[in-house]
Amino acid sequence: MNEEIRKRTKWFMDARFGMFIHWGLYSIPACGEWMMSEKEMTTEEYHKYFEQFDPVDYDPKKWVRLAKKAGMKYAVLTAKHHDGFCLFDSKLTDYKATNTKAGRDLVREFVDACHEEGLKTGLYFSIIDWHHPDFPKYGDRQHPMRNNLAYKDEKIDFDRYLEYMHGQVKELVTNYGKLDLLWFDFSYDDMTGEKWKATELIKMVRTYQPDVIIDNRLEGAGDNHGSITTDEPLIYSGDFASPEQIIPPKGVCDEHGNPIPWELCATMNNHWGYCNFDYQYKTPQMLVRKLVECVSKGGNMILNVGPDGRGNIPTKSEEILTEMGKWMDKNKESIYGCGISQLEKPDWGRYTQNGDVIYAHVYETPLGALPLYGIGPDKLESVTYLADGSEVNRGEAWNTVLYPDVAFLSFGENPVFTYPLPDEKDTVLKIRLRQG
Numbered sequence: 001m002n003e004e005i006r007k008r009t010k011w012f013m014d015a016r017f018g019m020f021i022h023w024g025l026y027s028i029p030a031c032g033e034w035m036m037s038e039k040e041m042t043t044e045e046y047h048k049y050f051e052q053f054d055p056v057d058y059d060p061k062k063w064v065r066l067a068k069k070a071g072m073k074y075a076v077l078t079a080k081h082h083d084g085f086c087l088f089d090s091k092l093t094d095y096k097a098t099n100t101k102a103g104r105d106l107v108r109e110f111v112d113a114c115h116e117e118g119l120k121t122g123l124y125f126s127i128i129d130w131h132h133p134d135f136p137k138y139g140d141r142q143h144p145m146r147n148n149l150a151y152k153d154e155k156i157d158f159d160r161y162l163e164y165m166h167g168q169v170k171e172l173v174t175n176y177g178k179l180d181l182l183w184f185d186f187s188y189d190d191m192t193g194e195k196w197k198a199t200e201l202i203k204m205v206r207t208y209q210p211d212v213i214i215d216n217r218l219e220g221a222g223d224n225h226g227s228i229t230t231d232e233p234l235i236y237s238g239d240f241a242s243p244e245q246i247i248p249p250k251g252v253c254d255e256h257g258n259p260i261p262w263e264l265c266a267t268m269n270n271h272w273g274y275c276n277f278d279y280q281y282k283t284p285q286m287l288v289r290k291l292v293e294c295v296s297k298g299g300n301m302i303l304n305v306g307p308d309g310r311g312n313i314p315t316k317s318e319e320i321l322t323e324m325g326k327w328m329d330k331n332k333e334s335i336y337g338c339g340i341s342q343l344e345k346p347d348w349g350r351y352t353q354n355g356d357v358i359y360a361h362v363y364e365t366p367l368g369a370l371p372l373y374g375i376g377p378d379k380l381e382s383v384t385y386l387a388d389g390s391e392v393n394r395g396e397a398w399n400t401v402l403y404p405d406v407a408f409l410s411f412g413e414n415p416v417f418t419y420p421l422p423d424e425k426d427t428v429l430k431i432r433l434r435q436g
Contacts, residue, residue, distance in 0.1 A: 001260050005239050008213050009261045011120060011180070012240065014337045015073035016295050017328070018122070020265060020304040021063065021110075022078050022272040025049040025085045028309040033273030036083050036130055040144045043131055046083065054101035058311030060113040066313060068117060070321035071328025071335070076122030076183050076302065077110045079172055081273075082142070084131025088176075092167050095131055111176045122181030123172055127165060127196055127218070134161035141189060162197050169201060173208040182209075183242075186217040193219055198236035213239040215263075229254045240300075247290065251297030251340070259298040259340060266290070267304045268317050274306040281316050284323035285425045291324075291335065292361050292426060296350040298340045330387035331428045334359035343374035349426070359386065360429040362421060369395030369408035369415045372431070377407040379433050386428040 026033045028049045036046050067075050080086045086096040088107035097106045107123065114121040129135045130144055136158065137143045138151040145151045173179060182205065187193065198218040205212065216228045216238035228237040229252070240261035241252045252262035268287070269278040282290075287303065294301045305317045328335065334352050341351035341358055348370065349363040362370065372380075383392040395408030395415040409429070412419035421427045 001254065001258070005261075008211055009239050012074075012213055012263075012300065013261055013339070015120065016300050016335050016338070017070075017072050017291055018074040018076065018120075018263075018300065018302040019063075019067040019070070019072045020076050020124075020272075020302045021307065022081065022124075022274075022304055023307045023311075024078060024081050024087065024273065025053055025083060026081070027274040027307060028052050030274050030276040030309070032271040032275050032278075033078075033081055033083075033306075035273075037142050037144050040147065042144070042148075046131075046144075050085065050095070050100060052101075053097070053309070055106075055307075055309065055311035058102070058106060058109075058307075060106075060110040061117070063110075063305075063307070063313060064113045064117045064119050066318060066321055067119060070325040071332055072119070072303075073336070074120035074122055074181060074302075075110075075114055076124050076181060077107065078124040078126075079107050080126050080129075080168065081124075082126045082128050082130055082185075084126075084129040086168070088172065090168050090171055092164055092171070107172075108176060111179075115177065120180040121178070122183055123176075123179060124183040124185060125169060125172065126185050128186070128191070129161070129165065132161050132164060134158060134164070136191075166197065166201055166204065170204060170208070173205050173212070179209050179212050182212050182214045184215060184217050187219060193234070193236065199234070202236045215240060215242045217242060229260065231255065247293055248297065248299075251299055261300075262298070263300040263302055264290070264294050265302050265304065267306075268320060272304055272306055274308045274314070276308070279316070281320060284320050284327070287320065288324055288327050288425045289361075289363060292350055292352065295335055295338050295352050296340065296345070296361075327423070327425050330423075331426070333430070334361065334386055334428045346371075346373045356433065356435070358431040358433070360431055362427040362429065365418065365421050366411070367418055369397065369400060369410050371400075371403065372407040372409060375407045375431070375433065376405050380407050381432040381434045382430075383409060383432075384430045385422065386430045387423065392429055 022033050026035050029035050079088050089098045089105040090096050111121055134156045137145040140146050218236040227233045228241055240263055242263055244265050247264055252260055254260050268282055269280045271278050291301045305313045307313050338352040338354045341353035343351045349361045352359045393410040395410035397415040400408050
């Protein structure tokens with residue numbers, strides 16, 4: 001990783017936890033953001049949602065405050081998704097929020113709310129567009145008209161589309177003040193790299209937002225890391241890898257085995273956009289542990305919410321984020337600025353580390369004393385519960401003498417007895433080692 005990228009991504013690597021917000025016209029049919037494609041709808045059929053869009057409850061300050069309450073350090077909003085509808089006041093199209101009943105620039109309000117609340121600000125922008133007349137249709141793998149023979153011999157001017165797409169990105173990077181993150185989505189098949197005039201696009205972005213960090217999806221989609229892992233990444237390879245709905249088994253490293261910045265993007269249920277029948281929500285415990293797993297592998301987690309057609313984040317999502325926030329409030333020190341530990345993953349949970357401080361994330365109740373794998377008993381300087389700062393009892397006893405190279409801890413008075421974990425989600429222990 002070159003020094004320029006290292007400097008740009010410093011805040012990102014320290015932040016570790018962010019909010020993704022997928023919101024647009026698709027919140028009205030309420031069955032996910034790919035609905036136009038999945039149901040092969042024409043732009044005319046889909047237009048009824050444009051006419052209906054009226055988010056009377058939209059208050060991005062509420063969203064941003066919820067993100068902060070959850071312990072998130074940045075937020076990314078879908079300025080434009082694949083359906084081509086713009087939440088911002090683009091001068092290049094009429095297909096935008098200002099021409100709906102909303103009647104205003106919803107991106108501007110979001111960016112202003114982030115800036116006011118001190119949250120790092122990100123915008124998502126789809127480089128594909130199912131609404132634009134010059135985007136490929138028939139035979140394209142995703143386009144709603146991929147099977148419509150009426151478009152088989154259609155003549156389009158893709159350069160005109162690229163001019164439009166680049167123009168919209170320019171609007172975003174010039175009209176909304178400082179942006180911290182740009183999330184492009186996505187390349188596929190032969191629609192990758194220079195097909196998007198990606199070098200030209202990124203040079204333009206860097207002219208106006210030199211410090212903005214960018215994902216790797218101009219080059220590759222999902223967990224296809226492309227040249228971002230090589231010694232000579234392309235200008236559009238991005239600053240971080242973006243695995244989707246899967247945590248890489250070993251994190252993400254360059255070709256020499258050195259960690260590079262990456263971010264898991266994940267949903268709370270099984271959809272990105274609002275889906276009123278999807279109740280398959282992940283538990284706060286699972287999501288806390290997945291966040292810890294990302295950090296322990298040198299990565300971030302950006303967790304998605306899909307607001308409804310009125311502009312409200314679903315109650316269940318709010319409840320989950322509030323629960324995660326309670327844990328983060330006590331244990332954020334083991335997340336922010338932390339990364340891969342010098343110690344191998346223990347059987348009972350995970351380690352994260354910041355400098356010479358190690359954080360033990362204990363998920364499983366130990367039978368008797370808890371072994372601190374990789375740490376000798378004479379190496380322990382101190383161990384405290386991160387949540388309240390109280391001391392953790394040592395656990396060496398008559399039944400640990402066969403393991404003289406391992407330090408043991410006890411969650412109660414008698415190291416031979418079994419005690420419940422203080423926090424079933426994740427009990428975090430702060431460990432300081434003796435130096436020398």
